[in-house]
Structure formats: C-alpha cells, structure tokens
Amino acid sequence: MPDLVLRRARIADDMLPVDIAVTGGRITEIGPELPDVAPEEIDCAGRVVIPGLVESHVHLDKALLDRERANPDGTLAGAIAVTAELKREFTVESVRDRARRVLDLAIGNGTTVIRAHPDVDPIVGLRGVDALLELREEYRGRIDLQIVAFPQEGILRAPGTLELLRESLRRGADVAGGCAYNEADVAACRRHVDLVFDVAAEFGVPVDIHADFADDATDPRFAMADYIAAVTERTGMSGRVALGHMTSLAGLDPVRRADTLARLAAAGVAVVSLPATDMHLGGRADTVNVRRGVAPVRELWAAGVTTAYSSNNIRNAFTPYGNADLLDIGLFLAQTGHLSGAADLNRVLAMATTEAARIVGLAPDYGIRPGVPADLVVLSTRRVADVLLDRPDRAYVLKAGRIVARTTTVRQLHHVPRVDGPPTVEARRAVAHPCG
Incomplete structure (x- = not known):
C-alpha cells in the first residue's frame, strides 16, 4: 500500500x-x-504537478545584504568591491541566518534542490562554506543543498585561495568553483581555469565556473568559453562542467558565436543563464541602445547545449531584487529572451527542472x-x-x-451592487505557510 x-x-x-x-x-x-x-x-x-524546481546557481552567503550597503554605481566592479568590504564582517552565524531566510523562501516557492556558491578567499575564509555545511544538515529532508567552493576574488590575484578551495572540499563541499574573469590577464585567467580543473580532479568533483560576464568579448578575459571547452575535453570532464552568466556570447558576431556554442555542446559543457543579475548589471556604460547581455538561450538550445537558469543573487549589490522564486525568473527570462508560445514556455520551465537537474547531477534520479x-x-x-x-x-x-x-x-471579488439586492461576492480562500 x-x-x-x-x-x-x-x-x-x-x-x-x-x-x-x-x-x-x-x-x-x-x-x-x-x-x-x-x-x-x-x-x-x-492541477499541474511538476518535479521540484532546481536552483542551479545561487549565492546564499551574500543574500539580503542590500539593507547594509548598496552598489555605489550599479556595475559588476562596484558590486564586487562593496561585497568585499561587507564580507570582512561576515560570521558563520550571520551567513547562516541570512541563508536560512532564503532557503525558507525557496522551499515555499517549490524549490527542492539548490546549488549554492559561497565565497572562499582570504577575506572571508571558510565562514560561508562552514555556515552552509551546517545548513545542509539542518535542512536535510526539506531541501538538498550542494555547495560550490567559489573563489570570487580570483586565485592568482588572491594568494592563499587555492589551499582554501582544497580545504573546502576536504570539509565536504561538493563542487570546485571558479571565477575565470577575475584575474589580471588572459594567461592568468587560463591558469585559473587549469587550477580549478586540477582541484576537481584531485577530489573527484564537478566544476562550476563564472565565465564571460561582460557586455561583449572585447576584453579577452571575458571570452574563456572556448578554452574551458578544450580543457573539459582534455580532462574527460564532459557532462560535469557548468558555466554561469555567459553574457558576452550575445556580443559575438553570429559566425563566431555559433562556433563557440558548437564547441560547448561537443565538450558537454552546460550554461546557466542568470537574467536578473545580468540585466541589472549589463550595459552600464552604454548611453544609447543599452546592451542587456543575457545569454542567447534560443541559440544555446539550437546548438544542443544543456541550458538552465537560476536566481544567482537575491537582494544585494549584484541583484537588488528577488524572492527565491524560480518561476518568476523563468517568466523574466522568457520576456527578455524573445521566448513565447507553448513550446518555448515549456522549454523554459524545463530549464528549471529537468535541464537544471542534469547540470547538478540529479538526472538519473529525478522527474x-x-x-x-x-x-x-x-x-x-x-x-x-x-x-x-x-x-x-x-x-x-x-x-x-x-x-x-x-x-x-484568499481572494474576494466584490461585484458592483445590483439595484435589487446587496453586492455579490466570489471568494477563494488563501493562507501560505511552510511545513516543518
């Protein structure tokens, strides 16, 4: 029974x-x-029943910081700078408390799996990782939490970070993270990628890299996709590598973009679009025809690249919006990506369910x-x-x-009173609450 x-x-x-x-x-x-x-x-x-939603890229450690300090200029550099200052004061308790609020929101909004990217660097140490390791156990049975050790400040430019990445994985982090663009030059960016793959091989874990986060690819540090695809193939990591943002793809000419997408597909590298952040930070220097920099989802689909979307940041210097609601983000992606009609909308929904499950390694046991x-x-x-x-x-x-x-x-619709009687009321009862 x-x-x-x-x-x-x-x-x-x-x-x-x-x-x-x-x-x-x-x-x-x-x-x-x-x-x-x-x-x-x-x-x-x-009523519709769907598989649990999968947040494949979220920064729980930096969520809900907007009340402490706003982004001074709305740029990516401004967001990184103000957050670097704020995280000097992070404690395991403060990270845990803010992350707990987001986890509760996510559960209420139908999310059953989150891949989170806590910062790992000499500024914050392992406080974010330690907080999320505690929450992973606290929330077991309500939501699954994957932890990505994320070097936001770079690896070469922040000495000591590489050993912190290793220690994160020793303590129980699930994924080796990267921030390829946050190094001094192209050679350093490529070395960053190599080091992340080396650490992943050492611990037998997947790779998840923040890559190509710019309005276009004029700065070659933001054009690492082809190199990452090549490293993925060389190291036999097909199906175990995800790239976040990928905003500069939209700035490539069509021929070069098609070639890059084909390389990603052939290498088995997935892409996670983060439209709430990318639309907010993109095009800040443009004064006419402001670029928005959202990854070209329809072209990613056509190329056969496994593609998901996620919330990224929630109410902080990178993204001053959000309620940990993946369906809201999906509608926003559809609106900004020229996606409409039943076929497109079903595929966008799949990006937060079956496709995201593939990216975080759940596909054989999901659906x-x-x-x-x-x-x-x-x-x-x-x-x-x-x-x-x-x-x-x-x-x-x-x-x-x-x-x-x-x-x-609870929704009540009060109709205009009739001359021969009192107003009529249609009601739908409503209360929202989590279940412990």
Missing part, C-alpha cells in the same frame, strides 16, 4: 490527469484512477516517473504551458513524498 497518492494530477497537456502513488519517499506508480488507497491523499483536481524520489510541486494552474504565465501558487511542495510547504490563498 502506498504512503501517499496524488489524485488527478496534470503532468502533461496532451494527456488526461493521472494518479501518482508514493511509497517510502519514491514514486511507485503513475496511472489513471489507481485503485490503491493511501493513508494520505491529495486531490490535485486537474515524474516510477522509481525516482517524489520531489513534486502541485501548482494552482491546470495547463503546463501556462505555468510561467499564471504565476500560480505552490499549493503543495513535496520532498521525498513529504509535504514541506503549502500555500492557500
């Missing part, structure tokens, strides 16, 4: 609703009108099919193609078959 059955769940627009049976935290059966009776049942009533963990979100909409457009409530969020958050809403 299953522990839980979701009744009448819409998992695709081209098929009738189905029941989803869950036993021991995993999906055991999917089909119409399953006869099994479970101790707990959720009547989805034709809506028998045998995989029951990480599921019941949405208050009845058409998959409308998920981004409707901005639906996350009616239920399940982690391994356990309800970890619920949202109900």
Whole structure:
C-alpha cells in the first residue's frame, strides 16, 4: 500500500490527469484512477504537478545584504568591491541566518534542490562554506543543498585561495568553483581555469565556473568559453562542467558565436543563464541602445547545449531584487529572451527542472516517473504551458513524498451592487505557510 497518492494530477497537456502513488519517499506508480488507497491523499483536481524546481546557481552567503550597503554605481566592479568590504564582517552565524531566510523562501516557492556558491578567499575564509555545511544538515529532508567552493576574488590575484578551495572540499563541499574573469590577464585567467580543473580532479568533483560576464568579448578575459571547452575535453570532464552568466556570447558576431556554442555542446559543457543579475548589471556604460547581455538561450538550445537558469543573487549589490522564486525568473527570462508560445514556455520551465537537474547531477534520479524520489510541486494552474504565465501558487511542495510547504490563498471579488439586492461576492480562500 502506498504512503501517499496524488489524485488527478496534470503532468502533461496532451494527456488526461493521472494518479501518482508514493511509497517510502519514491514514486511507485503513475496511472489513471489507481485503485490503491493511501493513508494520505491529495486531490490535485486537474492541477499541474511538476518535479521540484532546481536552483542551479545561487549565492546564499551574500543574500539580503542590500539593507547594509548598496552598489555605489550599479556595475559588476562596484558590486564586487562593496561585497568585499561587507564580507570582512561576515560570521558563520550571520551567513547562516541570512541563508536560512532564503532557503525558507525557496522551499515555499517549490524549490527542492539548490546549488549554492559561497565565497572562499582570504577575506572571508571558510565562514560561508562552514555556515552552509551546517545548513545542509539542518535542512536535510526539506531541501538538498550542494555547495560550490567559489573563489570570487580570483586565485592568482588572491594568494592563499587555492589551499582554501582544497580545504573546502576536504570539509565536504561538493563542487570546485571558479571565477575565470577575475584575474589580471588572459594567461592568468587560463591558469585559473587549469587550477580549478586540477582541484576537481584531485577530489573527484564537478566544476562550476563564472565565465564571460561582460557586455561583449572585447576584453579577452571575458571570452574563456572556448578554452574551458578544450580543457573539459582534455580532462574527460564532459557532462560535469557548468558555466554561469555567459553574457558576452550575445556580443559575438553570429559566425563566431555559433562556433563557440558548437564547441560547448561537443565538450558537454552546460550554461546557466542568470537574467536578473545580468540585466541589472549589463550595459552600464552604454548611453544609447543599452546592451542587456543575457545569454542567447534560443541559440544555446539550437546548438544542443544543456541550458538552465537560476536566481544567482537575491537582494544585494549584484541583484537588488528577488524572492527565491524560480518561476518568476523563468517568466523574466522568457520576456527578455524573445521566448513565447507553448513550446518555448515549456522549454523554459524545463530549464528549471529537468535541464537544471542534469547540470547538478540529479538526472538519473529525478522527474515524474516510477522509481525516482517524489520531489513534486502541485501548482494552482491546470495547463503546463501556462505555468510561467499564471504565476500560480505552490499549493503543495513535496520532498521525498513529504509535504514541506503549502500555500492557500484568499481572494474576494466584490461585484458592483445590483439595484435589487446587496453586492455579490466570489471568494477563494488563501493562507501560505511552510511545513516543518
């Protein structure tokens, strides 16, 4: 007998609703009108059910810093500078408290996996990593937390960082991070990439690099994609490398861009677009036809590059917006990327589900099919193609078959009074709360 059955769940627009049976935290059966009776049942009533959302690139350690100090000029350099000052005062407790607030928001918004990038450098040491290692255990069973050791200040230009990266991985970080553009010249940027891959090989972990974060590729430090693809192939890391931002791709001429995208696809290098940050920081020096610098998603799709999107930063000098809501970011990406219609919107949704799961290494054990963990979100909409457009409530969020958050809403529509009677009211009840 299953522990839980979701009744009448819409998992695709081209098929009738189905029941989803869950036993021991995993999906055991999917089909119409399953006869099994479970101790707990959720009547989805034709509402959409999707796999748990995957935040593939978030800086939990630097979240919610906007109230402490704003970006002085709105540029990437300004964001790095002001954050470097703020993080001198970080403690494990302060990072943990701010990150906990974001994790709670993310869970309520349907996220079941986060890959987080805490800074690792001589300024902050390992305080961010240590805070997230604690939170990984605290939130186990509610959300999975992957930790990327991230050298924001560079490796060569910040002596001591390389050993801190190694120590992060010894303590339990999951991924070797990089910030390729934050070195003095192209040779140093390439050396940075080589060192990150060396550390990844030493510890047997994936690689996740911040790369190509500029309005165009005139500064060659922001054009590392081809080099990273070559290193990926040389080291046999295909399928285990992700690149964040990739904004300068949009500034390449079409022929060169197509060649770079083909190299990424052939090498098995994934790209994570971060539109909220990239749109905010991009084009700051432009006075006419301001460039926006969002990675060319449709061309990435066409080239066969595994592509996701994520929130990146939440309410700090890099991105003074956000609620850890991946569906909001997905709608923003669609609006800024000329993506529309059912096929495009379904594919954007996949960027935060199945594609992001591939990037963080979950693909064999993820989705809506028998045998995989029951990480599921019941949405208050009845058409998959409308998920981004409707901005639906996350009616239920399940982690391994356990309800970890619920949202109900109250909305009252007061009609104009009729001359022959009192106003009529239509109501929809609503309250939102996490489940511990």
